[in-house]
Amino acid sequence: MERLVVVGNGMAGVACVEQILKHAPKFEITIFGDETHVNYNRILLSSVLAGEKEMDDITLNGLEWYRNNGILLRLGVRISAVDAIAKTVTGEDGSVTGYDKLLLATGSSAFIPPIPGVDKKGVFAFRNLDDTRNILDRAQEGTKAVVIGGGLLGLEAARGLQVRGCDVTVVHLMDSLMERQLDPAGGEYLRKQIEQLGVRVALGKSTSALLGNGHVEGVVFKDGESLPADMVVLAAGIRPNVELGRKAGLAINRGIVVNDFMETSDPDVFAVGECVEHNGIVYGLVAPLFEQGKVLAATITGNRGPLYLGSKQAAKLKIMGVDVFSAGDPNAAEGAEIVKYEDPTLGIYKKLLVRGNKLAAVILVGDVNDSHRYMEWLRADTDISPMRRSLLFPEPSSDDGRDVAQIPEGDTVCGCMGVTKGAIVHAIQSRGLNTLAQLKECTKASTGCGSCTTLCQHLLKAVAPDFEEDGRKVLCACVPFPQESLREIVRSQRLKSVQDILNIYGNGVGCEICKPALSYMVDVVWCGDHEEDRSARFINDRVHANIQKDGTFSVVPRIRGGVTSPAELRKIADVADKYKVPLVKITGSQRIDLLGVRKSDLPKIWADLGMPSGQAYTKGVRMVKTCVGTEFCRFGTQDAIGAGVELERRLENLFTPHKVKMATVGCPRNCAEATVKDIGLVGQEGSWQVVVGGAAGKSVRKADLLITVESTEQALEAAELFFQYYREHGNYLERTYDFVERIGMEKIRKETVYALDPAKKGLLDRLRKSKAISYDAWQEGASPVNPTQFVQIEAMHSPPGYFPPEQFQGAPV
Amino acid sequence: MSWIRITNTENIPLREGRSVRVGDRDIAIFNLGNRFLAVENRCPHNGGPLAEGIISGKTVVCPLHAWKVCLESGAVKKPQSDACVMTYPVETVGDIICIDIPANACAA
Ligand SMILES: Cc1cc2nc3c(=O)[nH]c(=O)nc-3n(C[C@H](O)[C@H](O)[C@H](O)COP(=O)(O)OP(=O)(O)OC[C@H]3O[C@@H](n4cnc5c(N)ncnc54)[C@H](O)[C@@H]3O)c2cc1C
Ligand code: HEM
Ligand code: SF4
Ligand code: FES
Numbered sequence: 001m002e003r004l005v006v007v008g009n010g011m012a013g014v015a016c017v018e019q020i021l022k023h024a025p026k027f028e029i030t031i032f033g034d035e036t037h038v039n040y041n042r043i044l045l046s047s048v049l050a051g052e053k054e055m056d057d058i059t060l061n062g063l064e065w066y067r068n069n070g071i072l073l074r075l076g077v078r079i080s081a082v083d084a085i086a087k088t089v090t091g092e093d094g095s096v097t098g099y100d101k102l103l104l105a106t107g108s109s110a111f112i113p114p115i116p117g118v119d120k121k122g123v124f125a126f127r128n129l130d131d132t133r134n135i136l137d138r139a140q141e142g143t144k145a146v147v148i149g150g151g152l153l154g155l156e157a158a159r160g161l162q163v164r165g166c167d168v169t170v171v172h173l174m175d176s177l178m179e180r181q182l183d184p185a186g187g188e189y190l191r192k193q194i195e196q197l198g199v200r201v202a203l204g205k206s207t208s209a210l211l212g213n214g215h216v217e218g219v220v221f222k223d224g225e226s227l228p229a230d231m232v233v234l235a236a237g238i239r240p241n242v243e244l245g246r247k248a249g250l251a252i253n254r255g256i257v258v259n260d261f262m263e264t265s266d267p268d269v270f271a272v273g274e275c276v277e278h279n280g281i282v283y284g285l286v287a288p289l290f291e292q293g294k295v296l297a298a299t300i301t302g303n304r305g306p307l308y309l310g311s312k313q314a315a316k317l318k319i320m321g322v323d324v325f326s327a328g329d330p331n332a333a334e335g336a337e338i339v340k341y342e343d344p345t346l347g348i349y350k351k352l353l354v355r356g357n358k359l360a361a362v363i364l365v366g367d368v369n370d371s372h373r374y375m376e377w378l379r380a381d382t383d384i385s386p387m388r389r390s391l392l393f394p395e396p397s398s399d400d401g402r403d404v405a406q407i408p409e410g411d412t413v414c415g416c417m418g419v420t421k422g423a424i425v426h427a428i429q430s431r432g433l434n435t436l437a438q439l440k441e442c443t444k445a446s447t448g449c450g451s452c453t454t455l456c457q458h459l460l461k462a463v464a465p466d467f468e469e470d471g472r473k474v475l476c477a478c479v480p481f482p483q484e485s486l487r488e489i490v491r492s493q494r495l496k497s498v499q500d501i502l503n504i505y506g507n508g509v510g511c512e513i514c515k516p517a518l519s520y521m522v523d524v525v526w527c528g529d530h531e532e533d534r535s536a537r538f539i540n541d542r543v544h545a546n547i548q549k550d551g552t553f554s555v556v557p558r559i560r561g562g563v564t565s566p567a568e569l570r571k572i573a574d575v576a577d578k579y580k581v582p583l584v585k586i587t588g589s590q591r592i593d594l595l596g597v598r599k600s601d602l603p604k605i606w607a608d609l610g611m612p613s614g615q616a617y618t619k620g621v622r623m624v625k626t627c628v629g630t631e632f633c634r635f636g637t638q639d640a641i642g643a644g645v646e647l648e649r650r651l652e653n654l655f656t657p658h659k660v661k662m663a664t665v666g667c668p669r670n671c672a673e674a675t676v677k678d679i680g681l682v683g684q685e686g687s688w689q690v691v692v693g694g695a696a697g698k699s700v701r702k703a704d705l706l707i708t709v710e711s712t713e714q715a716l717e718a719a720e721l722f723f724q725y726y727r728e729h730g731n732y733l734e735r736t737y738d739f740v741e742r743i744g745m746e747k748i749r750k751e752t753v754y755a756l757d758p759a760k761k762g763l764l765d766r767l768r769k770s771k772a773i774s775y776d777a778w779q780e781g782a783s784p785v786n787p788t789q790f791v792q793i794e795a796m797h798s799p800p801g802y803f804p805p806e807q808f809q810g811a812p813v
Numbered sequence: 814m815s816w817i818r819i820t821n822t823e824n825i826p827l828r829e830g831r832s833v834r835v836g837d838r839d840i841a842i843f844n845l846g847n848r849f850l851a852v853e854n855r856c857p858h859n860g861g862p863l864a865e866g867i868i869s870g871k872t873v874v875c876p877l878h879a880w881k882v883c884l885e886s887g888a889v890k891k892p893q894s895d896a897c898v899m900t901y902p903v904e905t906v907g908d909i910i911c912i913d914i915p916a917n918a919c920a921a
Contacts, residue, residue: 478869511869512879535828539865539876542829547876551862786826793833796818796909 002100009033012273016293023301032077049160082248104271106241117210141165149235150177152326153785169200181326189349189365255282260307261295325371328361416448479506497531517732528773544777546617555757556616561626561644562590603781612776621657624648629666636666638683653774659802678736687713721752724767815915832864857896
């Protein structure tokens, strides 16, 4: 066995080691990494910043992987010297390690521009997990953030900060965003989209200094202007880490120079990744680095043969709702034909450079559906003359998704990890894969930037016999996004009506599944300040009553806490008589149901009752059931009725992902069954237990303890925090008992009752805002949203008079 | 075949339906934005009031058990079924919606 020492525990180094392990065992491997984390997906730091992923979600190789493959892992150790004669590396911990072969995979570092003040507190790079953690610690609601650099990295950082509530400005030296990947027109489309997200963009700005006394306070530009800043993120480029290569005496230009076999100028020292320069190019995206790793693995294991001949590069901006794709060099337009399409209203810009009937470069802004097709043409150097008539818009395929059967076996599906369609199909068939998670685990496809996820899913659907959608299920085929993403889209794109969402992100039509879900979503995201569209609501929510099997409706007035009075009961009895209500029933929720009411009678009944709606028909706050508690019960330790009535008052008229039933009880005897309710308050001597996620319906589930608190006010606040958190994070039609299992009580506690004060205040503020806008739906009886909502329309002539339409054209009506 | 004037177009909100009684018939009229369509207001499944359903393109979804009925042909699209509802030709003349009622009451 030879000793292989790897310096750099990053994406390229570890991927290369994975390839080396596929060859016959030859090495005893040691990996040094100066970060303290196992190999993680650096690409997804943007998603961590934007809150789409947790830090734990982006691990690529867990400790078991190193252990199972017999790799000695040394984390937190920086290698400071190489002695290529003695064949040793020296760590900053003083250790000296001998090698037979050395692999340098040191990546790059953020370029810190030489501006006075970059060493101030509050100035961050954005390269690794620690940077990301530091940025997140600093970024609060309202923080003024300046991002220096308007490339991929800068824009993704800006987006992440903006999602965290910061007030963000991107400052860019050039006159156009992402100028290396886009042309000025494409950059302009991108700028509009970025500004629509609420991020300011300042172009042509050269930063001359960062101000502040210890801590950064502002940014000054060469033109004399300045901006206030509580934090600054530097995203002005990267520099390959080549010092070790230099110390090892290797040939160095911008990066460590390698040949087509991935050999350096020293036969025992190899290099891979962002620290490498091949044929004059230093690559900064993972796909090329993985291709390099494969070749290097062959060379280093004694299977010298495969060549690395350079890669076609493609860049994709990972910002939800801002679609940008670029491949090839779109600014090398000389001698190229330009094929272009743009639609300013839709924000779509497509441009192809064609040279000698081959695609040379492509820019897509606003619609990147075809990126895969173009990438393949570039990679395979396809003669595109046969496709000339449909270059910008592919022939419509019969499939609603991409016609996966048309993709050739050898085509790369996952560009990041270099996985072909053939490899995916083979894995699905030979290993019996059925879910995306299994496919990721087994082939690594779709574990990079994630842009091929839909394609992988289509392949699974087509090939796997028992395909199952993964946890991240889309809402429905009309708007094929998971609900989390949709909430994010609605918020960031400031969409306030269901039809707008369907028009921009869906099929423009919608159905009975997505329309009510989207109606709920715009309501909760905008705290009730949305554009209500009753045509997107289920009938119950148009007429504020529960439709019954014969088309009649039921009427359940609100009786808070189940506490009523003789006068109220008399009114209900009178109404039941007057309208000949066929059935009067005490419900399971301590209230009274009048069943079999005709739609046209609803407004009259509500007026006669003079009681508010009990929302028994909707996905919203149903009721708070109470026991008598200290009022009369000899066991009572807490005022269950008082607390219950108050809780119902605070939450009534609000909508939720699914119905919310609550109860309060005065002691653990639990007479009103609070432990099987969505939210329950269980009184005990000197305190309340607040429990959530209980159920006594199709399934029975005992509620989980959220927190125990001393005062009734604290108990009510805990209930409100959970209630609003469920409203904001629950998927439509997800009851609290599924919600708490999906999210986990620990996380729920951390983000509600144990959250930091600003987060708690945010939840309560949004709840209060929604509450202030909400109203008793039965008021619509007197002023309906649509005048004919409760009216039975009669034909204009009755008994029918018959006319052919021509005859009464223009006749008085 | 007789055309009968039903109601003003503004009485049927965009993407909603309303039922109208014509003699002893109960007819559901829908406003699809660019046109109005009318079908018998009785779901073939269990008699549900189709006029109260959510519209999905040119299909209405019955509010009772979500059967999907095509408003153009009257055919049940989901679940698979041969059942269908009767459809009525609709024309708008000025602001007035008119429906063509067959002379004798036998459904197609
Ligand atoms: C926020 C962000 C988003 C990105 N998005 C994309 C994207 O969408 N698509 C894409 O293709 N690429 C993207 N990239 C780029 C991609 O992450 C890099 O190309 C890739 O990680 C480079 O891999 P590497 O192994 O060469 O370097 P790295 O992943 O940087 O790994 C090098 C490792 O070596 C360590 N190291 C360096 N010197 C020493 C030493 N002397 N001793 C010990 N350890 C050392 C470093 O700390 C680091 O952990 C993104 C990068 C960032 C930061
Ligand atoms: C002769 C045949 C059928 C009869 C008599 C019938 C009757 C009923 C009745 C009485 C209900 C309860 C109504 C209520 O909620 O008040 C019901 C519910 C339902 N039916 Fe049917 N049904 C029939 C066939 C079907 C078929 C073929 C389907 C679907 C393909 C179907 C789908 C449903 C669904 C989804 C529900 C709702 C269940 C729920 O409450 O979650 N039914 N049906
Ligand atoms: S739960 Fe306790 S306080 Fe309430 S009625 Fe039952 S025994 Fe009395
Ligand atoms: S009555 Fe229409 S689906 Fe049941």
